[in-house]
Amino acid sequence: LIDGRFPEYERVIPKESSNELKADRTEFRGALQRTAILSNEKYRGIRLVIRDSGVVLQAHNPEQEEAEEELEVEYSGEDIEIGFNVNYLLDALGAVEGDAVTLSVQDSNSSCLIRQPGNDDCTFVVMPMRL
Numbered sequence: 001l002i003d004g005r006f007p008e009y010e011r012v013i014p015k016e017s018s019n020e021l022k023a024d025r026t027e028f029r030g031a032l033q034r035t036a037i038l039s040n041e042k043y044r045g046i047r048l049v050i051r052d053s054g055v056v057l058q059a060h061n062p063e064q065e066e067a068e069e070e071l072e073v074e075y076s077g078e079d080i081e082i083g084f085n086v087n088y089l090l091d092a093l094g095a096v097e098g099d100a101v102t103l104s105v106q107d108s109n110s111s112c113l114i115r116q117p118g119n120d121d122c123t124f125v126v127m128p129m130r131l
Contacts, residue, residue, distance in 0.1 A: 013125055014113050017104040019077030021050055022117065025101040029093040031069045035059045036086040038067035045131045046086040050105075051079045059086070082108040083131035089114075092124035 032046065039046050039059035049056040055073050060066040082105060092114045093101060104113040105128075114124040 012111070013123065014104070014106060014111050017077070017106045017110075017113070019050075019075075019080060019105050019107075021055065021073050021075045021077075021103040021105075023055070023071065023073040023101055023103070025093055025096055025099055025116075027071060028073075028101060029090065031057055031071050032086055032090055032093070035067045035069050036090070038065045039086055043129070044085045044087050045083050045129055046089070047081065047083045047131050049079075049081050050075055050077075052076075080105060080108055082112070083129045084112070084126055085129055088126045092126060095124070096122065 035046055035057040036044065036059060038061055040061045045059070047058040049058065050073075052075055055071050055075070057069045057071065058067070096114065096116045098116045098119070100117050102115050102117050104115075105111075109128065112126045112128065114126060116122060
């Protein structure tokens with residue numbers, strides 16, 4: 001083991017949120033991959049507009065090209081518009097096993113907790129970005 005002071009990782013993991021999105025992992029990952037094609041190559045930003053009716057994934061680049069895809073999900077909470085680096089979301093979804101994935105977020109400025117429902121052994125924290 002390495003002797004030294006380490007940050008308290010528990011402080012980075014967000015607490016439970018009332019805003020929780022549950023989606024089919026394969027469908028969500030596929031929608032992210034398709035939308036990411038037209039994201040800015042440097043920042044890889046993608047916007048998620050989350051509502052009761054579903055989630056809209058949006059991306060655009062400096063060449064004025066845009067992508068938008070709507071996905072049906074189970075969502076309970078306030079309407080949220082939040083941006084992420086799409087590569088981080090894809091990495092987390094690629095590592096989650098199972099058919100479903102849960103995203104919990106407090107607001108558009110707080111980190112997102114990604115988990116497989118029923119499995120607390122694996123948790124991913126993804127920080128948002130301004131778009």
